[in-house]
Amino acid sequence: MIPFNHFRNVRRSSILIPTDFCGRSFKLKKIKVIFTGGTIGSRKTERNIDVDVAASYELIRLYGAFTPSRQIEFDTVQPLNILSENLVPEDWLTMIKELENIDYSLYEGIIVTHGTDTLPFTAAALSLASQGIPIPIMLIASNFPLNDPRGKGVLNFSHAVDFIMEQCLAGVFVIFENSQGEAIVHLGTRLSQSDPFTDEYDSTYSAPFGVMSNHQFIHNTHAINPSVAKLQSQSAPEVNNVPWSFSNEVLYLRPYPGLNYRYYDFSKSKPVAVLHDLYHSGTASTRNSDVFDASILHFLAYCQSHEVTVYIAPIKNKAGDLYASSHLLLEAGAIPLENISVETALVKLMLAYGSFKEHSQILQFMQETSLFFEIHQTS
Numbered sequence: 001m002i003p004f005n006h007f008r009n010v011r012r013s014s015i016l017i018p019t020d021f022c023g024r025s026f027k028l029k030k031i032k033v034i035f036t037g038g039t040i041g042s043r044k045t046e047r048n049i050d051v052d053v054a055a056s057y058e059l060i061r062l063y064g065a066f067t068p069s070r071q072i073e074f075d076t077v078q079p080l081n082i083l084s085e086n087l088v089p090e091d092w093l094t095m096i097k098e099l100e101n102i103d104y105s106l107y108e109g110i111i112v113t114h115g116t117d118t119l120p121f122t123a124a125a126l127s128l129a130s131q132g133i134p135i136p137i138m139l140i141a142s143n144f145p146l147n148d149p150r151g152k153g154v155l156n157f158s159h160a161v162d163f164i165m166e167q168c169l170a171g172v173f174v175i176f177e178n179s180q181g182e183a184i185v186h187l188g189t190r191l192s193q194s195d196p197f198t199d200e201y202d203s204t205y206s207a208p209f210g211v212m213s214n215h216q217f218i219h220n221t222h223a224i225n226p227s228v229a230k231l232q233s234q235s236a237p238e239v240n241n242v243p244w245s246f247s248n249e250v251l252y253l254r255p256y257p258g259l260n261y262r263y264y265d266f267s268k269s270k271p272v273a274v275l276h277d278l279y280h281s282g283t284a285s286t287r288n289s290d291v292f293d294a295s296i297l298h299f300l301a302y303c304q305s306h307e308v309t310v311y312i313a314p315i316k317n318k319a320g321d322l323y324a325s326s327h328l329l330l331e332a333g334a335i336p337l338e339n340i341s342v343e344t345a346l347v348k349l350m351l352a353y354g355s356f357k358e359h360s361q362i363l364q365f366m367q368e369t370s371l372f373f374e375i376h377q378t379s
């Protein structure tokens with residue numbers, strides 16, 4: 001792997017300007033930092049953890065103390081200061097607008113600090129709706145505040161800086177150090193929610209995009225991952241010039257034994273669409289019960305009678321071998337969202353219903369458009 005300070009001369013306006021491997025000049029490097037809150041921007045007092053404006057800026061000071069010889073300038077903004085459990089889709093738009101207003105020619109990359117609770121959803125939202133930004137966007141977080149010795153906020157910040165300085169990959173990435181001290185790099189559309197007991201993240205297929213080792217990025221060559229070359233050669237976004245918006249009216253349901261659909265009554269207000277999660281084998285209950293309404297098929301018919309489309313995810317391959325219950329579900333008209341994580345499927349549905357009017361546009365966007373490797377494909 002070629003180190004980030006690899007020297008290369010390129011000709012610009014007939015003057016030889018020394019640049020690094022990414023074609024960036026060797027002037028003082030600048031990174032834009034967008035603080036949004038979360039534990040990484042919080043302070044602990046007694047038994048309470050809450051966001052604190054000063055804690056966000058403290059991150060930059062602590063990083064400076066951690067790497068005193070590194071000459072990087074940080075420009076900071078704080079459009080939000082919120083625990084991420086309190087985020088709503090409107091806040092993703094605030095972040096997207098902040099990203100769009102940046103003069104990319106001034107910066108090597110962007111770091112967004114965030115809470116861990118809803119990080120996968122924000123990562124998906126930014127990945128899907130911040131297309132065409134030519135520099136890396138790194139999302140970072142921490143399980144503990146900066147003033148807790150267990151906190152990894154400064155380390156994660158440092159890994160994000162290393163990635164930006166070493167790689168010139170456009171896209172949205174999450175860097176989060178796990179309990180083994182490995183700085184795992186995830187693609188923004190493939191991060192699953194953190195485990196509630198170990199507080200660890202994983203990517204779909206347990207195949208993160210790579211890892212930072214000795215300040216360098218090591219790509220994970222798992223068949224499901226795009227290559228670095230593929231990321232470097234990303235073409236223009238498939239969907240362009242759309243004034244993105246996220247709908248708050250998508251209902252998300254998870255199956256569990258005993259889920260009683262009778263409690264979902266659309267007579268007062270109805271969602272624009274439903275995303276019904278599935279058990280891991282692509283199933284949900286189709287059983288008739290005299291005691292309660294246990295069948296997703298009845299729910300599907302109820303939704304259809306209210307003109308509410310029901311999508312199902314995650315599902316690997318609708319054309320492969322399926323359980324009888326899954327066949328029934330598909331025959332009854334549930335729309336499968338194949339090979340996409342349920343977190344990203346939900347955010348993409350919110351984006352589709354917020355941004356497009358026609359049902360055909362929504363379906364095409366959901367089923368045929370891939371924006372940032374959110375659809376798993378073996379290459």
Ligand SMILES: NC(=O)C[C@H](N)C(=O)O
Binds near residue numbers: 037039114116117
């Ligand atoms: N570790 C964290 O950041 C958790 C916090 N509740 C948040 O998501 O903002």
